Amino acid sequence: MAEHSPGCTCFIIPPKMLRQLAEETPDTAERHCLLDQAEMSAHLRGQRSVAPIALGLVATATGEKRRTVYDGQNKSALPGKLVRAEDSKPSTDTAVNQAYDGAGATYDFYREVLKRNSIDNKGMRLDSTVHYQNRFNNAFWNGQQMVYGDGDGKLFLGFTSAIDVIAHELTHGVTQYSVPGGLVYQDQSGALNESISDVFGSVVKQWTLKQSVEQADWLIGPGIMAPAVGKALRSMADPGNKELTWSGDDQPKHMKGYVENGDVHTNSGIPNHAFYAAAIALKGNAWDKAGPIWYKALSLLTSNATFADMAKATAQAAVLLYGADSAEEHAVQAAWKVVGVT
Numbered sequence: 147m148a149e150h151s152p153g154c155t156c157f158i159i160p161p162k163m164l165r166q167l168a169e170e171t172p173d174t175a176e177r178h179c180l181l182d183q184a185e186m187s188a189h190l191r192g193q194r195s196v197a198p199i200a201l202g203l204v205a206t207a208t209g210e211k212r213r214t215v216y217d218g219q220n221k222s223a224l225p226g227k228l229v230r231a232e233d234s235k236p237s238t239d240t241a242v243n244q245a246y247d248g249a250g251a252t253y254d255f256y257r258e259v260l261k262r263n264s265i266d267n268k269g270m271r272l273d274s275t276v277h278y279q280n281r282f283n284n285a286f287w288n289g290q291q292m293v294y295g296d297g298d299g300k301l302f303l304g305f306t307s308a309i310d311v312i313a314h315e316l317t318h319g320v321t322q323y324s325v326p327g328g329l330v331y332q333d334q335s336g337a338l339n340e341s342i343s344d345v346f347g348s349v350v351k352q353w354t355l356k357q358s359v360e361q362a363d364w365l366i367g368p369g370i371m372a373p374a375v376g377k378a379l380r381s382m383a384d385p386g387n388k389e390l391t392w393s394g395d396d397q398p399k400h401m402k403g404y405v406e407n408g409d410v411h412t413n414s415g416i417p418n419h420a421f422y423a424a425a426i427a428l429k430g431n432a433w434d435k436a437g438p439i440w441y442k443a444l445s446l447l448t449s450n451a452t453f454a455d456m457a458k459a460t461a462q463a464a465v466l467l468y469g470a471d472s473a474e475e476h477a478v479q480a481a482w483k484v485v486g487v488t
């Protein structure tokens with residue numbers, strides 16, 4: 147049986163954002179719906195998941211790419227009805243195909259670039275459920291699988307169209323299996339957990355689009371929101387920029403702006419921006435050097451790692467990959483200075 151670190155229930159949309167949107171909506175029914183979803187996200191999040199074996203969701207490792215997509219049929223039960231398996235024909239349902247293709251692109255990235263075989267590095271099957279609940283405004287990794295809502299069509303337009311969102315969710319699984327004991331989903335370790343998902347969410351998107359660090363938009367989730375809500379959830383190039391993101395974006399990009407007891411999606415702006423600074427300094431493609439350095443750092447972390455621990459781990463990883471006193475080591479060290487961690 148595969149060794150397994152219990153994971154968190156990690157949402158792409160912070161409950162705080164749903165609450166803020168609820169406050170702004172004039173429609174009472176809509177407001178209650180948003181508040182219910184915020185409460186549910188807050189309640190579920192950080193919950194330690196049960197062993198996947200008990201749920202029968204994790205099949206034995208085969209070392210090959212294997213994806214399954216389920217239709218949640220607008221209910222809460224997981225995983226739902228099986229609608230697409232590996233090598234079966236595309237569905238007539240766009241969300242099914244997007245979840246399938248996004249999981250495939252993420253698998254390919256980890257396999258080809260980082261030589262990792264799926265989430266657990268043992269060929270774990272990638273399970274996704276689409277059409278979760280009714281007009282559900284979120285997507286999450288629940289410790290065993292990805293789950294996507296359709297969005298209400300008014301504020302959120304669905305979550306499977308954005309490859310960075312899919313790769314973000316899958317990376318929560320990678321973190322869960324790569325950091326010994328997983329990263330506790332609160333305080334700085336929680337913000338690191340979120341940041342690592344944004345980092346690889348963005349890098350997978352860049353790799354898929356073959357974009358250099360200069361060409362990349364460095365945005366998380368453009369396209370999942372109605373234009374009235376904003377352009378994207380977060381910007382790694384400029385956290386807290388309300389022109390690039392949504393009007394409530396309160397992400398700091400420097401330790402000066404660190405929010406005590408802040409949401410994990412808030413303080414993640416700091417390590418996000420450190421990755422961006424390192425990638426820009428290293429030039430070329432983010433998946434050539436910065437991505438592999440951040441990936442290697444995961445195994446050097448502990449469950450309660452702080453930003454300073456991540457700074458140390460990424461510098462160590464750069465030394466392991468490129469040698470002591472290398473340009474790469476210096477670029478990583480400088481990036482953490484940019485955000486005031488070191």
Ligand SMILES: [Zn+2]
Pocket residue numbers: 156157158314315318340343
């Ligand atoms: Zn997340």
